[in-house]
Amino acid sequence: MNDLFAALYENNFIGFYSSGFSEEIFDEYLYQKYGVTLVISVSLLLCIYYKIMDKPRFAKLKYWVSALFITVIINFTFLWTNSEAILNAKGFSFDGEYMSLAFVNALYAAILFFLFSLVIKRLSVNNSKIPF
Amino acid sequence: MPKLYIFAIGGTGSRVVKSLTMLLASGVKTNYEIVPIILDPDASAADVSRTTRLLNNYRIINKSVDPNLKNSFFSNRIESLGDVVGASTGESISNEFRLNIADLHGGSFSKFIDYNSLDKSNDALISLLFSKSNLDLSLEVGFQGNPNIGSVVLNKFTESIEYLQFVQNFQKEDKIFIISSIFGGTGAAGFPLILKNIREGSASGHYNDHLKNAVVGAVTVLPYFKLDGDNSEAIQSSTFISKTKAALGYYHKNLSGNRSINALYYIGDNASNNYKNIVGGVGQKNDAHFVELASALAILDFADEATLNTENGRAVDPKYLEFGIDSIDLNNPIITFNNLALETQKRFKLPLTQLFFATQYLDNELSKTKKSPFAVEEPRIDDNFLNSQFYSSISAFLKEFKIWLAELKRNKLSFAPYYIVETTDTEGNITGFTTSDQDIFNFVTGIPKRQRSLWQKFKKSGDSYDIITGNLNSYSKGKNFSNAESKFLEIFSHATADSISDELF
Structure with missing residues (x-):
């Protein structure tokens, strides 16, 4: 699974690769950790929006965008702070790499949130027409 | 049938x-x-x-x-x-x-029976049965109490x-x-x-x-009403009892x-109320x-x-x-649902309240919920539907429904099942009613909203119109409807019934 997520995070289109940093992330199985966290957090936020907040007053784009924003912030912040803490503890010193990978993670969170919405919204009674 | x-x-x-x-x-x-x-x-x-x-x-x-x-x-x-x-x-x-x-094309009663061409014996019989004012009576506006x-x-x-x-x-x-x-x-x-x-x-x-x-x-x-006026009027309510x-x-x-x-x-x-004494025609509107x-x-x-x-x-x-009826306070003779016998309540309390809430929803909320699932799913309840002859007939009917409810409330004996305030034109004719801005489930006279536990409050769709919107979405989800008209009537009927059942009785 670490290989799978590594391919995702390091691809040439929207991924990020920096020799040294990316290898350490891979060796520490952090791609797997952040990938699983990404999928779980997106699913959880979508379940909260489409099932727990399944009420007419939340059937507005602004609430969906808020949930998306929260998901993005969670994944961005978690990757940055967690990876920095782990690699610093191991004695590595990187600079802008943490933020770059956090951006990639945030971007994936947004894309995944949108794609999963298209499926999960069908389970909702009141929010099924959000985002469209 | x-x-x-x-x-x-x-x-x-x-x-x-x-x-x-x-x-x-x-x-x-x-x-x-x-x-x-x-x-x-x-x-x-x-x-x-x-x-x-x-x-x-x-x-x-x-x-x-x-x-x-x-x-x-x-x-x-x-x-x-x-x-x-x-x-x-x-x-x-x-x-x-x-x-x-x-x-019957207007004219007098004597003209209707062709009085002038009657022979002597029939003339005498008719004169015995009908007074001159009877014979001269214009039939254009009914029989004026005769x-x-x-x-x-x-x-x-x-x-x-x-x-x-x-x-x-x-x-x-x-x-x-x-x-x-x-x-x-x-x-x-x-x-x-x-x-x-x-x-x-x-x-x-x-x-x-x-x-x-x-x-x-x-x-x-x-007799259930009286008429204004004196002995000179064609119709006098003093004769009603005799x-x-x-x-x-x-x-x-x-x-x-x-x-x-x-x-x-x-x-x-x-007969505790008095109507204007207007003999027929467009003015006779009680x-x-x-x-x-x-x-x-x-x-x-x-x-x-x-x-x-x-x-x-x-x-x-x-x-x-x-x-x-079951009971009434003679000092404040207003009938609400609670004053009716149980059999009578069973007959129309729920359906009338459903139509009342549907009317309120269409007037005050539908324009805000046109993008809700119940409206967007096929067949659509969209602007085309709202401009159709069907919907204009519904609107015209519900306008009369509102006037009817307001008139029932204003009349004596007053029937006031809902907290509404009637509106009138300059001549005093009822044009409809208004309600307050509070939760619509507080509008049924004498029937309070159900109390809810915290968990039930969390689970429900919201308050007021949101409850009906939630039930509209819920009822219409995954169902097939033959056309938008049937869908409209069916979902509003069920959603209002479910909402009343959840919130009131």
Whole structure:
């Protein structure tokens, strides 16, 4: 699974690769950790929006965008702070790499949130027409 | 489906049919197609034109919906006699709910009976039966409280092509109901006359045994209002009681006495209200009254009654019934649902409240929820739908519904099942009502919202209109509808019922 997520995070289109940093992330199985966290957090936020907040007053784009924003912030912040803490503890010193990978993670969170919405919204009674 | 022919005579007849139409619109069901036949010589009477307009809108709405649609607003079929005849024989007669009386084109009563060409002996007889003011009476605006004139003029109806078609098309399982007031001219004259002709079972030489043995019910409305004015007025309410006594004596001998009628309902009030004394025409527009609503309930009661029977033109075990409410505070005589007997509440409390909430929702919320799943899913409830003839008929009907509710509240005795504030034009005519901005589930008089636990509050869709929107989305999800019109009526009917069940009773 670490290989799978590594391919995702390091691809040439929207991924990020920096020799040294990316290898350490891979060796520490952090791609797997952040990938699983990404999928779980997106699913959880979508379940909260489409099932727990399944009420007419939340059937507005602004609430969906808020949930998306929260998901993005969670994944961005978690990757940055967690990876920095782990690699610093191991004695590595990187600079802008943490933020770059956090951006990639945030971007994936947004894309995944949108794609999963298209499926999960069908389970909702009141929010099924959000985002469209 | 068998038919219930309703002869609605005079202004009271029209107003009772209006109340019945409101009940049927709210989803109250009978096992009959309703065929109202309005008999009123006054073609311009405002009460008649309001009721026919209402019936025409109902018919448009009802014809647009899936005939298999059950338990929904407007699902009980209402047809005119012309619709019935056209469907069964292909013949074309008037499609109107109000039927014309032959040879009645205005003019005086003397002209109607061709008084000037009578021979000496007939002239003497007529002069004995009718005063000069009777003979000079203009028939353009009805019989002005003169049943002796009404009985002559209305007899013409039984010679009409419409009555002949009615006789020929009447089926064994059909029923007849006659609405009349006992204290005026038109109804008091028309009721015994129509009943007599029904029991003869024939018209223009055509005999129908089913008609002779038809199950016939009637409501005779006792005095429930007074009229302004003095002795100079053509109609004086001081004569209402004496006319009622005379008519009751006649009915006792000639209707109940010879078992002509299967079920006769007596409904009245102590006439604590005063109406403007306007003799017919567009000005004769009385506020809706609870007595008329109770009379409409009598029709529903009659429709449900399966034990009535007729043999050789005589009713077997006829029934004579009255209507009563459960209680009332005499210091503040306002009727709410809580004042009605349980059987009456069961009959229309829920459906009327459903239509009330649907009306509120359409007025105040639908424009904000046009992107909700219930509206966006096919068939769509979109701007095209809201601009359709169907929706304009619904809007026109519901406008009359609001006026009807507000009039019931303003009248004495007041029927005020909802907290509404009536609105009027400069002449004092009711134009509708307003409500406060609070939660709509606080609008039912005397029935508080259900208390909820924290968990229940968390689970529910929200408050006020959100609850109805949630139930609209929930009911429509995954369902197939034959067309937008059927969908509209079905989902609003179910969503309001579910919302009331969740929040009120």
